[in-house]
Amino acid sequence: MRKNYPVLKTFQLGCxxxxxxxxxxxxxxxxxxxxxxxxxxxxxxATSTQxxxxxxYPAVQPATDANIAQLRVPGGFKINKFAExxxxxxxxxxxxxxxxxxxxxxxGLVIMLTDANADGMSDHVKTVATIKQVHGxxxxxxxxxxxxxxxxxxxxxxxxxxxxxxxxxxxxLPDGGQHPNRTIAFGPDNKMYLSVGSTCNxxxxxxxxxxxxxxxEEDGSDRKIFAKGLRNTIGFGWHPQTSELWGMDHGIDWLxxxxxxxxxxxxxxxxxxxxxxxxGEGKYNPGDxxxxxxTYQQYLQKTTLPALTYQAHSAPMAMAFYSGAMxxxxxxxxxxxxxxGSWNRSEPVGYKIVRLHYENGKPVxxxxxxxxxxxxxxxxxxxxxxxxxxHKDGSLLFSDDTNGVIYRVSYQ
Numbered sequence: 114m115r116k117n118y119p120v121l122k123t124f125q126l127g128c129x130x131x132x133x134x135x136x137x138x139x140x141x142x143x144x145x146x147x148x149x150x151x152x153x154x155x156x157x158x159a160t161s162t163q164x165x166x167x168x169x170y171p172a173v174q175p176a177t178d179a180n181i182a183q184l185r186v187p188g189g190f191k192i193n194k195f196a197e198x199x200x201x202x203x204x205x206x207x208x209x210x211x212x213x214x215x216x217x218x219x220x221g222l223v224i225m226l227t228d229a230n231a232d233g234m235s236d237h238v239k240t241v242a243t244i245k246q247v248h249g250x251x252x253x254x255x256x257x258x259x260x261x262x263x264x265x266x267x268x269x270x271x272x273x274x275x276x277x278x279x280x281x282x283x284x285x286l287p288d289g290g291q292h293p294n295r296t297i298a299f300g301p302d303n304k305m306y307l308s309v310g311s312t313c314n315x316x317x318x319x320x321x322x323x324x325x326x327x328x329x330e331e332d333g334s335d336r337k338i339f340a341k342g343l344r345n346t347i348g349f350g351w352h353p354q355t356s357e358l359w360g361m362d363h364g365i366d367w368l369x370x371x372x373x374x375x376x377x378x379x380x381x382x383x384x385x386x387x388x389x390x391x392x393g394e395g396k397y398n399p400g401d402x403x404x405x406x407x408t409y410q411q412y413l414q415k416t417t418l419p420a421l422t423y424q425a426h427s428a429p430m431a432m433a434f435y436s437g438a439m440x441x442x443x444x445x446x447x448x449x450x451x452x453x454g455s456w457n458r459s460e461p462v463g464y465k466i467v468r469l470h471y472e473n474g475k476p477v478x479x480x481x482x483x484x485x486x487x488x489x490x491x492x493x494x495x496x497x498x499x500x501x502x503x504h505k506d507g508s509l510l511f512s513d514d515t516n517g518v519i520y521r522v523s524y525q
Contacts, residue, residue, distance in 0.1 A: 152397055154408040162399055166367050167459040172493040176516040180495045184485040186522060189441075192483060195521035196226050196235040201514035204296065204431060205500035206250045212274035214241070214250055214257070215500065215512060215519065218294070221245045223259060225274050226519070233508070233521055241276045242268060249296035249308075253331065260295040260307060262286065265333055282333035287320045288312060292345045292363075296431075301356045305329045307336075310345035314366050315389040315400045324388055326360070326380055342386035342416065348432030348501075349380065353446050355474035361429035361450055362419075365392055368399070370458040375429050376419035377469065377476050387416035394418060421476045426455035427463035431501040431511075439507025440524050447471055449482060451498040451511055461487055464494050466501065466511055466522075483511070483522060 152160055174180060176197065186192050195213075200222065202215035213226045213235070223242035226235040242259060249260040257276055259266045263286040269277035286295065290312025298306050311324040318324055321338065326346060328339040349360030358380040364373030365388070373392045380386075389401045390412050403412045423429070430451040435444050447470050454463035466483035469476055486496040496513035504510050509522040 152399070152409070154410055156402070160399075164367065164369050164399070166369060166457065168456060169459060169461060170456050171454075171461050171464075171487065171491070172489070173515060174488060174493050174495040176495050176513070176518050180488060183488075184483060185481075186483055190522055190524050192520055192522050193233060194518055195228070195233065195510055196238065196519040197517060199224060199226070199238060199517050199519060201517060202512035202519055203248055203294075203499045203514055204250050205502040205510055205512050205519070206252055207502045207504055207510075208252055208270065208274065209505055210274065211505045213502065213504065213510060213519075216247050216250050216259070217514075218246055218248045221247055223247055223250065223257075223276070227274065231506070233523060235519070239275070241274075242266075242279055244279060246293065248294050251298045253299040253303075253305075258297055258299075258305070260286075260297045262289040262293045262295065265297065265305075265307070283329075283336070286327075287322045290323070294345075294347055296347050296349070298350065299331070300328075300351055300358065303331065305331060305333070306339065306349070306358075308343070308346045308349060308360070310343075310347070310363075311388065315398060317389065317401065317404065339382055340380050340384045340386065342384075342388045342391075343378070343380070344388040346378070346380070347430050348450055350432050350434050350448065352471065352474055353434055353436050357474065359420075359432075359448070359476065361423075361432055362386065362388075363428060364425055365389070365398060365400075366426070366457045368425075370460075371425050372396075374422035374425045375427055377421040377423070378417070378419050381417065384417040385415055387412070387418075391416040393422060421469075421478075423452075423467075423479055424462045426458045428453035428455065430499045432469075433501040433503055433509075435503060435509070437503045437507030437509075440509075444468070448476075449501050449509060449511075450479075451501050453497050453499060454486075454494065460491055461494070464497060466498060466509075483520070486513075 200217040204216045206214050225239045225241045227237045246261040251258050257268050265283035266279040268279040292310025296308045307327040325338050326340045329336040345363040346360040362376040390403045397409045430453045432450045434448045452463035464486040468480045468482045470478050497515045500512040512519050
């Protein structure tokens with residue numbers, strides 16, 4: 114493989130913009146005659162393509178009142194700060210009794226927030242657990258389950274919302290590598306589901322548990338691979354009507370501004386979703402050829418393709434189905450997804466909360482729900498969103514770990 118990286122660096126308003134022009138000795142399957150002609154199924158013929166890629170991190174601005182005032186939500190909705198100055202909140206969960214929990218991976222904390230006077234703003238914040246690199250949170254059978262990179266912990270939920278002493282029930286999850294952000298949830302089958310991302314952008318994994326969805330018993334026993342070929346499915350959940358498992362998978366980087374699109378997958382037992390060889394609507398990944406004598410076409414035949422796709426590099430994070438009573442009825446059973454935002458394209462995308470519409474239990478389209486975090490002519494931002502949860506009162510809460518803010522969206 115031959116790579117040439119002529120690099121141009123410019124700095125504007127505190128942002129570093131690095132342009133990479135990458136010439137690789139492999140190609141990209143795009144479904145038309147052009148790509149067919151330059152990507153052979155075997156190594157007997159040369160493979161080549163040219164890919165243009167970028168690094169662009171928008172500058173960071175504070176979450177001032179002026180910035181928040183220009184956030185956009187659909188008619189009838191309003192947005193406000195539920196909490197601020199709360200570290201770097203990542204995953205959010207609600208216990209149904211008014212307590213909200215947030216993980217702070219960098220600080221290794223789980224915090225609890227409450228809104229005792231029901232004014233739409235947290236009035237009390239308390240640390241309830243200290244676990245190195247804790248990220249994923251979920252509540253099941255009166256207990257809080259917390260996952261770090263390699264460990265899963267469980268703690269009793271006390272009546273006041275605090276946690277008992279965490280007990281480790283798993284300590285041998287795969288190494289994190291590029292994607293250490295584990296997430297956890299329990300399905301309608303009362304089984305524990307754990308998302309384990311890939312260690313790399315694109316590579317064959319030596320550990321078969323990387324780039325998978327794992328399933329285990331409530332106590333962590335009998336862990337097995339439920340589905341594979343999932344590069345990094347942080348956000349997932351079960352549709353309230355069908356009980357089908359759906360997840361948002363992160364696409365491969367360095368395939369250009371508009372590839373690889375983010376995937377909406379129905380995650381089924383024993384299915385293979387293609388990573389790292391097949392992506393999107395059945396395209397061939399230029400960086401990795403299937404092992405042995407297996408051709409791309411043969412691997413494609415056993416790959417489960419996405420039900421829907423979204424703008425490449427948007428970086429989907431948490432996903433929550435709406436089952437509250439505050440929003441209009443049309444929102445019920447749709448999902449909200451936090452799109453953290455791009456770094457690997459020439460203009461930023463993401464940096465928003467989107468609504469994923471479902472019809473007859475199947476995803477059909479995305480609509481913007483909260484936008485406006487990108488400012489200064491797309492050169493700066495004041496929020497990269499991560500966690501999403503539905504509060505007891507039916508409002509939607511989401512977290513920004515850039516400025517340490519948890520936002521609340523309500524409807525009146």
